[in-house]
Amino acid sequence: MKNHPELAEQFNTDEARVNWHDETLWWVRTKRDRMSHALPEWEQLRESASQIKNNVLSNLSDYLIQFESNAKANGIIVHWAADANEHNAIVLSLLRQQGATQMVKSKSMLTEECHLNEYLEQNNIDVVDSDLGERVVQLAKEPPSHIVLPCIHKKKEEIGELFHEHLGTPKGNADPQFLTHAARLHLREKFLTRKVALTGVNFAIADTGEFVVCTNEGNADMGAHLADVHIASMGIEKIIPQRKHLGVFLRILARSATGQPVTTYSSHFKKPREGKAIHIILVDNGRSIHLGRPDFRNALKCIRCGACMNTCPVYRRSGGHSYHTAIAGPIGSILAPNLDMKKYADLPFASTLCGSCSNVCPVKIDIHDQLFKWRQVIVKEGYATSGKKVGMKVMNSVLSHPSLYRTSGKIGRWIMNHFPSVVNNKLNPWFRQREMPEPPKESFREWYQKNKKR
Amino acid sequence: MKVALFIPCYVDQFYPQVGIATLELLTKLGVEVTYPLQQTCCGQPMANSGFAHLTPNCDSLFIKNFSDFDYIVCPSGSCTLHIKEHLHDEIRPDEALSIRKKIYELTEFLTDILKVKNLTASFPHKVGLHQSCHGQRGLHLSQMTELTAPPFSKPERLLRMVDGLQLIELDRKDECCGFGGTFCVTEEAVSVKMGKDRITDHTKHEAEFITGGDMSCLMHLEGILRRQHSHVRVKHIAEILNAQ
Numbered sequence: 001m002k003n004h005p006e007l008a009e010q011f012n013t014d015e016a017r018v019n020w021h022d023e024t025l026w027w028v029r030t031k032r033d034r035m036s037h038a039l040p041e042w043e044q045l046r047e048s049a050s051q052i053k054n055n056v057l058s059n060l061s062d063y064l065i066q067f068e069s070n071a072k073a074n075g076i077i078v079h080w081a082a083d084a085n086e087h088n089a090i091v092l093s094l095l096r097q098q099g100a101t102q103m104v105k106s107k108s109m110l111t112e113e114c115h116l117n118e119y120l121e122q123n124n125i126d127v128v129d130s131d132l133g134e135r136v137v138q139l140a141k142e143p144p145s146h147i148v149l150p151c152i153h154k155k156k157e158e159i160g161e162l163f164h165e166h167l168g169t170p171k172g173n174a175d176p177q178f179l180t181h182a183a184r185l186h187l188r189e190k191f192l193t194r195k196v197a198l199t200g201v202n203f204a205i206a207d208t209g210e211f212v213v214c215t216n217e218g219n220a221d222m223g224a225h226l227a228d229v230h231i232a233s234m235g236i237e238k239i240i241p242q243r244k245h246l247g248v249f250l251r252i253l254a255r256s257a258t259g260q261p262v263t264t265y266s267s268h269f270k271k272p273r274e275g276k277a278i279h280i281i282l283v284d285n286g287r288s289i290h291l292g293r294p295d296f297r298n299a300l301k302c303i304r305c306g307a308c309m310n311t312c313p314v315y316r317r318s319g320g321h322s323y324h325t326a327i328a329g330p331i332g333s334i335l336a337p338n339l340d341m342k343k344y345a346d347l348p349f350a351s352t353l354c355g356s357c358s359n360v361c362p363v364k365i366d367i368h369d370q371l372f373k374w375r376q377v378i379v380k381e382g383y384a385t386s387g388k389k390v391g392m393k394v395m396n397s398v399l400s401h402p403s404l405y406r407t408s409g410k411i412g413r414w415i416m417n418h419f420p421s422v423v424n425n426k427l428n429p430w431f432r433q434r435e436m437p438e439p440p441k442e443s444f445r446e447w448y449q450k451n452k453k454r
Numbered sequence: 455m456k457v458a459l460f461i462p463c464y465v466d467q468f469y470p471q472v473g474i475a476t477l478e479l480l481t482k483l484g485v486e487v488t489y490p491l492q493q494t495c496c497g498q499p500m501a502n503s504g505f506a507h508l509t510p511n512c513d514s515l516f517i518k519n520f521s522d523f524d525y526i527v528c529p530s531g532s533c534t535l536h537i538k539e540h541l542h543d544e545i546r547p548d549e550a551l552s553i554r555k556k557i558y559e560l561t562e563f564l565t566d567i568l569k570v571k572n573l574t575a576s577f578p579h580k581v582g583l584h585q586s587c588h589g590q591r592g593l594h595l596s597q598m599t600e601l602t603a604p605p606f607s608k609p610e611r612l613l614r615m616v617d618g619l620q621l622i623e624l625d626r627k628d629e630c631c632g633f634g635g636t637f638c639v640t641e642e643a644v645s646v647k648m649g650k651d652r653i654t655d656h657t658k659h660e661a662e663f664i665t666g667g668d669m670s671c672l673m674h675l676e677g678i679l680r681r682q683h684s685h686v687r688v689k690h691i692a693e694i695l696n697a698q
Contacts, residue, residue, distance in 0.1 A: 004641070005640060005641050005642070005643070005644075008641060008644045009642070009643035011643075012644065012647055015647070018647060022651070026626070033599065033600070036602055037602050039602065040602070042602035043601065043602055043603065313629055313630045313632065314641070314644050314648070317644050317647045317648060318643075318644050348504075349504075349637070349640060351637070352587065352630050352632060352633065352634030352635075352637050352645075352648075353587070353588075354587035354634075355588075355591035355592065356587075356598075356630070358591075359591065359600035359601055372501075372502065375502070375503065375504030376501075376504050376505075376506050376507070378504055379503075379504035379505055379507075380504075380507065384504060384505075392500055392503055392505040392508060393508065395499060395500065396500050396505070396509065396512065399463065399494045399497070399499075399500075399512055400494070400512050402492040402493070402494055402515070405463065405494045405495075409466070409467045412467070429640075429642040430638065430639055430642075430677065432646075433642070433646040433678065433681060434646065434677030434678050434680075434681055435676075435677045435680040435681050436677065437468045437469070437676070438468075439467070439468060440469075440471075443466050443467050444461050444465065444466040444469075444472075444473035444474065445461075445466055445491065447473075447474060448477075448489050448491075449491075452477070452489070
């Protein structure tokens, strides 16, 4: 499998497209800035959100049990899933109970993480993603490239082409309004005929046993209200203690995500209607292990707004797919190694540690510090390449011995001056698109000894 | 006031003029500066690559060289930040901690400790300021565009004291240049693209020079500029603040 640098290089073969991708996401970042800068209490909101989530993580088991008992009292059926397999099996069994072979699903990054769609397909269930962006990538047989803007890597012309092929829109039509209308008609039929709908969960309230789903398209509501059975899949970290805490989270979520004051729909689900059923699946899938890593546990504060992706100068220029995991970008790079350190050993290195991600994070996750810390863990666990290990050891021993450092520096500069081709060649990744610095005759130290030393 | 100069290894080897400018500038401002001769590196190249466990020797060498001073001044935000955040020593933990507190990046030393109000420098050119991320977001040398907070900038304040210097506005005030230490070679494609975009933001606004507090960012941008045969040049902020 290709790693981040290889996939990023591939993405960068079309520079005009990289520019377009970068500018599109930067535009979202600027919208976020406008919205957040308009609130004098913004930094206080971030701090409150962070503290509430810290409290949740420190009392997670209690809140979960409280939520379970309140949800049950409301008539919701609660399931627990230790991992992705258990989660997927529960969804399938619920579908089988209904005799359903079709399901409509609104956006849920958890189901991406669990690879639910592939699993259900193998079991002959037809899943339709009802979020417009997710539907687009589903038709293209691709994973989402962004957690909030799943098809942000696709141009409208490409979407027109996909819709022509799958929904029968006229060839060459790339008018966004026209295509959205076509998608609406196509999805409406799905909503009306599906008996089971799955949604994600943005917030679950321990105190009341209800949960909240935020969308801009109303597709979660359409699915859930028209189906007989509503399945809600939720990562266990999505709990918040009380309803009043939504006042903080709903204000920061959409502002951080897309620069809107609030999501168009923030729907509360508390109890099933007469004759209908609500199931909620509480999924661990590595979260308890994550919670047990003191340096990394606060990554579980994440509310999946995607602000760190929009601001990340690397994400904007490498594309979501270069991260080869369900959740791309800076937050994905600190979540993924917890699930599989070897497979995702490249991701914490896909960053310049510029720190912009930590600054936009509405729940104040120390993302770039965690990237640094994951690097140490990954190297210690033995997942660095042998070339890198040798190189670092040599470099370290040179820099630990002043006279060796000075001699190597002198020889190095002499070689660069007299035999530049030793470094100016294709094997040197620096030199591919950049000139090497011009080595001076004397180092600063040499100058200092001649001119200043008394 | 005993002040030591810490010149990062790559500045010592490739950009002696930055060390010289820093030394001359501080001397001009009445500071007596010593350059400890056995210094090498802060250890950041290893640590940022995940090899922090290799750096105890670098760390103890740093402590040996610098613990005798009241202040340590360094013309690099990145190396200063590394020392501030990561210098440690199991045998001499207190000395490590004290160094963490007394190391200053050059511009913050000028504005916060020396409280410089004016300079005699002259640099009649259009200049763009590239803020290194570690200096800005790490050391808070200037306000960050992500935060809802009042603006300020220590390097900008100093540049405004330079005669004839015209500071240009950038579209993206604090976008990273893509150097990122070993990132610049391990993620070559993205690193170069980021550098090219950073340069375009400067050339679009007619900069003749790109300056900044970190020569590592500037080395990366210079490499691209020279490959492009551009006339835009890079200059470390110490060279501009010391320019006659």
